[in-house]
Amino acid sequence: xxxxxxxxxxxxxxxxxxxxxxxxxxxxxxxxxxxxxxxxxxxxxxxxxxxxxxxxxxxxxxxxxxxxxxxxxxxxxxxxxxxxxxxxxxxxxxxxxxxxxxxxxxxxxxxxxxxxxxxxxxxxxxxxxxxxxxxxxxxxxxxxxxxxxxxxxxxxxxxxxxxxxxxxxxxxxxxxxxxxxxxxxxxxxxxxxxxxxxxxxxxxxxxxxxxxxxxxxxxxxxxxxxxxxxxxxxxxxxxxxxxxxxxxxxxxxxxxxxxxxxxxxxxxxxxxxxxxxxxxxxxxxxxxxxxxxxxxxxxxxxxxxxxxxxxxxxxxxxxxxxxxxxxxxxxxxxxxxxxxxxxxxxxxxxxxxxxxxxxxxxxxxxxxxxxxxxxxxxxxxxxxxxxxxxxxxxxxxxxxxxxxxxxxxxxxxxxxxxxxx
Numbered sequence: 001x002x003x004x005x006x007x008x009x010x011x012x013x014x015x016x017x018x019x020x021x022x023x024x025x026x027x028x029x030x031x032x033x034x035x036x037x038x039x040x041x042x043x044x045x046x047x048x049x050x051x052x053x054x055x056x057x058x059x060x061x062x063x064x065x066x067x068x069x070x071x072x073x074x075x076x077x078x079x080x081x082x083x084x085x086x087x088x089x090x091x092x093x094x095x096x097x098x099x100x101x102x103x104x105x106x107x108x109x110x111x112x113x114x115x116x117x118x119x120x121x122x123x124x125x126x127x128x129x130x131x132x133x134x135x136x137x138x139x140x141x142x143x144x145x146x147x148x149x150x151x152x153x154x155x156x157x158x159x160x161x162x163x164x165x166x167x168x169x170x171x172x173x174x175x176x177x178x179x180x181x182x183x184x185x186x187x188x189x190x191x192x193x194x195x196x197x198x199x200x201x202x203x204x205x206x207x208x209x210x211x212x213x214x215x216x217x218x219x220x221x222x223x224x225x226x227x228x229x230x231x232x233x234x235x236x237x238x239x240x241x242x243x244x245x246x247x248x249x250x251x252x253x254x255x256x257x258x259x260x261x262x263x264x265x266x267x268x269x270x271x272x273x274x275x276x277x278x279x280x281x282x283x284x285x286x287x288x289x290x291x292x293x294x295x296x297x298x299x300x301x302x303x304x305x306x307x308x309x310x311x312x313x314x315x316x317x318x319x320x321x322x323x324x325x326x327x328x329x330x331x332x333x334x335x336x337x338x339x340x341x342x343x344x345x346x347x348x349x350x351x352x353x354x355x356x357x358x359x360x361x362x363x364x365x366x367x368x369x370x371x372x373x374x375x376x377x378x379x380x381x382x383x384x385x386x387x388x389x390x391x392x393x394x395x396x397x398x399x400x401x402x403x404x405x406x407x408x409x410x411x412x413x414x415x416x417x418x419x420x421x
Contacts, residue, residue, distance in 0.1 A: 009410050010383070011403075016390040018403050019383040022376050025199035030413070031324040037412050038304050039064040043146075043153040043166050045306040045318050046070055046081055050150065050186035050337070051098070056115055059098040060084065062328075063154060065320060068142060069094045070152070074102045074115040079147075081154050082117050082139040093139065104139075113139050149178045150185065168243030173250075173300050177310050179285065180259045180293045181336035187316070188348075192331040194357045198369035200305065200321040203329070204405055206365050207307040207317070208299045210235050210249045210396035211388060216368055220360040221254075223353075227265035229254050237296065237396035239389075245303030245408025247401035253297050255312050255354075258347045259336075260294040270346055301401070303408050312350040325373050331355070 008030075010019040024030055044063050047070045051059050056074035060067065067084035086093050091108040103120065105112045112121035117139035125134075144155040146163035148171060153163055164171060178185060196203065206212070213235055214221060225231050237251020256263030260278035262271045281290035298310040307317040314334040321327045333351050335344060354361045386406065389398025 008413075009406055011407065011410075013390070016387055017385075018387045018390055018399070018406075019385050020406055021383055022381065024409075025201065025373065025384075026324050026376055028324055031321065033413055034321070035065070038409070039320070041155070041157045041160065041412070042304055043144075043155045043160065043163055044304075045302070045316070046145070046152045046154045048150055048185070048187045048316070048332075048334070049079065049147065049152065052079060054100060056100045056102055057098075058094065058101060058104075058115070060094050060096065062320070062330075063318075064156065065322070066156070067092055068154065069104070069139070071115050076116070078116075079145070079152065080115070080117060081142040081145045081152070083142060085140075086111055087119070087137045087139065088122075111137075117141060149174050149183075166244055167302065168246060169240070170242050170246040170248075170300060170302050173242075173248055173298055173310075174308075176289075176293055176298070177308065177314060177334075180281065180310075181339075182280075182284075184336045184338050185314075185334050186337040188333045188335055192357050193329070194366075195326065195328050196319075196366050196369050197326055198373040199324055200319055200327040201405075201409070202369045202372055203319050203327065203365075204301055204303075204305070204307075205386075205402045206369060207309070208239070208247055208249050208301050208401045208405075209399075210237070210239070210251060210299075211399070212368065213397075216364045217361050219364070220354060223360060224254055224265060229256075229263050229265055235396055239394040239396055239398050239401040241400060241404030245405050246301060247404040248298055248300045249396040249401055250292075250296050250298050251396040252295060253311065256350075257294065257297070257311070258313060258339075258343060258350065266346055270342060273340060273343055301405060303405060309355060312354050313347045315351060315355045331357075 008021040008024050010017060046061060046063055047059055052072035055072055055077050058069055058071035061070050069082045069084045072079050084092050084094050086106040088109055088111050091106050093104045093106045093113060103112050103114055110123050111119060114120045119134045119137045142154045142156065143158040144160055146153055148163060148167060221231050231254040233254060235251045235253055237249060239249045241247050256266045260274050260281055262274040278294050281293050300308045305319050309315045315331050316334055317329060317331040319327045319329045335347050353359050356362060386399045386402050389395055389400060394400035
């Protein structure tokens with residue numbers, strides 16, 4: 001741990017040097033500060049509206065380390081987010097991962113709450129005196145809930161800025177993704193749940209790190225080549241800071257995209273449908289925007305812990321630390337609701353072969369991040385270098401997007417009650 005008064009980030013723009021002290025990845029004090037200054041004060045992804053299609057639909061989520069209920073009211077159809085804790089003695093009320101219900105009943109003492117959060121039943125109501133008000137004992141709503149283009153977020157700080165302001169330049173890329181399917185997206189049933197023995201910020205970096213793609217994911221590149229895909233062009237694109245710590249790499253890659261770029265490894269039987277989708281994009285959005293939608297890949301990080309990969313398929317991924325060197329990851333697959341069974345199968349195959357926890361990429365990334373965390377324990381080196389491309393127009397293989405993340409992190413933990421104060 002450096003001197004408490006020292007800066008944890010070197011940001012020397014004139015000389016093109018950007019470094020991050022490795023204690024940011026290992027310090028229990030910094031980890032504790034992050035829980036309050038970042039995860040309790042930023043907008044965090046909760047879920048997608050398609051997960052709650054019918055009145056009474058609900059899913060149980062852990063967001064920022066807090067158990068929550070994400071539910072569509074059985075009476076009004078309004079979407080709510082409640083703290084998943086009984087107002088009686090604290091037990092978790094919703095114990096199922098998903099389902100449909102008009103009432104949530106706490107298993108401990110059978111207090112019952114409707115999908116608007118109201119306490120609607122409890123055993124032996126007459127045992128309580130006149131000062132006990134049922135209308136005061138409902139489930140507690142999360143301080144702030146809002147959505148953009150079907151993506152729902154929560155914040156535990158009632159004074160947080162409006163969601164659309166917080167998202168800043170990320171809204172442009174959310175629009176590109178959503179418009180690509182004509183606002184017809186749905187989250188597929190099921191999720192990937194896994195963990196990494198590494199600091200959470202390493203995954204934020206990795207998720208938009210074009211520099212590592214070719215050496216780390218060499219097996220996948222060779223797999224594409226064996227399927228007749230020309231991989232000689234590598235990755236070509238740019239990295240961008242989007243404001244508020246959000247960042248992206250946008251680039252052309254050698255692989256195909258279900259929306260809407262056909263390649264050999266998709267099989268000849270899929271070409272007509274993908275070409276038809278490409279023409280639909282062109283007619284609706286014009287040549288330039290449709291080309292960006294179809295041909296370019298996007299690895300988007302929304303600060304602090306949401307990743308949307310619009311590459312071989314679309315995955316939505318969140319991660320949350322439970323210690324300085326351990327994080328838990330959840331991932332969902334986003335797909336057009338009306339696509340054909342063959343297109344859906346192709347999308348799932350693309351998702352699992354690269355992005356799935358047993359695919360040709362994610363295990364590589366897990367190994368790389370855990371290797372970094374092990375390396376930090378060796379000592380002898382104080383700083384990570386994130387200077388690549390600092391003095392040129394940023395490319396997708398540069399690190400401008402990571403610097404944007406770290407600058408926002410620095411601002412968050414430099415608040416009056418932060419570790420850099």
